[in-house]
Amino acid sequence: MFDDRYKKEMAQIKPSRDLINRTKTAMRQEMQSQSASLHKAHSKINDEEQPTMKKSTFRRFFGTVAACLALVLTGITVFAAVRRLTPGEIAYQLDNPSLSAAFESEDAIHINASQISGGYRFTLLSLVSGYAISDSLPEGLSGNRTYLVVAIEREDGSAMADIADEASLYISPYIRGYAPWLVNLHTLEGGHHETVIDGVRYRIIDMENIKAFAGHGIYIGINAGWFFDRDAFIFNADPWEFRANTDFDGASVVFELPVGLSFADPVRAAEILDANPILQNDGLPAPSDESEAPFFYSPVDYDALQRDGFVRLDYNSYRDWMNQRFAALTASGNYGADVIEMFRAEHLRELDAIRRGYHMYLFEDDTGLIRVLHNPADGEFAYNFRTGDNGVVYIEYGTEGNDVGWGVPLN
């Protein structure tokens, strides 16, 4: 029988004794570190003259024990007095020693510009990009990328404990002359890695080599939320203007990257834009007219989808499914109230769409992404719920007012 054979074979797969011993040792060191941090936190409270904490970085696996962890354990708020890590150290902590080396190299551009908004201080630390770093990257990675490091600290100086407790943030590059909802981190094939170390949140953003756009003007926009939020910015197409909206309820800042014209590579910039399926399908956008922001239409063979594991849901089954997910998400305690509320709002929107006659299909792809497909009478589109870093539910959707929002193409 299958299960007997599977068990028999799998029973032979075991961790080595050495691995177990190393893991136990690492755990003991981790716990000792935690105790030490706790002790330091208490000492700090008793002695305001404590010097800035020096720490040994580059402990690849044992990880830095965040003082914030101790603070959570003790329930005491201590204001951050730790030095910010360098981009090289951050990349190393995120298990990318090659990128770490690149940030320590002469190719890195160090920015160190800060702005405060929405209760946070955002500091663009450094970026590195271009073919110059390709030799130092692991096999299989393209050197033709830009890596940008952003440090995020609480404005009041208190230490962060966990990203899940903090506001969700969308940090994206934007290019002068292009609508931010069309050319952004998503369409520049970007992503990010993120961690909290010593109470400071660090995010490394990986994207197409945006230095090629130096001739256009390159911006980094940060807004509270999971995707570009047009309410967070003042945007005009002609003359092109993109700046933070100080009335926005949440973080909203815009930096202009100091990338010299010498880095401009119009040929590469054109290649990047040509490869952008949105711009390919619809031509250059008319940024002043949001209605022209395109949806991602994709021909969908629903019969094939059902054969491939999609589950078609009617109103009641979708409601039940989503209510189960709510219950599980809430019970897990891993999600902030804002995430749950956003999820709930999306859920209600979905239900409303079904009421209006839309069909809905769900499936989970190989990366754990749960895709939700609608089949409205006037077109076909898709968008995603994603479980991102730290288990936070990530929803890709677009501008308010659209029935469906917009997401990534199916293919």
Next chain:
Amino acid sequence: MKMSQSQARSDWADEVVDKYADMVYRIAFTQMKNKADADDIFQEVFLKLCKSEAAFETDEHVKAWLITVTINSCRKFYSSVWNKRIEPLTEDFAYEEKYPDFEIVPAVQSLPQKYREVVHLFYFEDMKVAQIAEILKSTAGTVKSQLSRARSLLRGKLEGGDCNV
């Protein structure tokens, strides 16, 4: 002599590793398909346990937490920007050398990730569909559907063998 709190924690951590090392490693190995990454996931999971603020009331709670975190760590690996462009290293040669009689494990590992998860939890960990759904934050219907699809794929892969799926 009274045991210190840190010593008690340390002993508890050792106990958990001894008890669940095989389980965590097998899940990681099934998902990652190679020893090096499985080793990394293994260490990552137990270190996360050290850092966790979860209040474990029962062994079952610890076990469920470890399974969830192991699967999420594997998923995170695959979905990470840095890793998704790297073709996962498989160790077919190692199977042939070290486990020449293996037939089922390689077949399970050749399944898409979502199917590997449910197959392993169902057939090796003997978990109920509802438990798997809870762990994977999915629904019983989806898990059943995935199991059904996985069985179908496995039948195709194991066709001609003496193993009924």
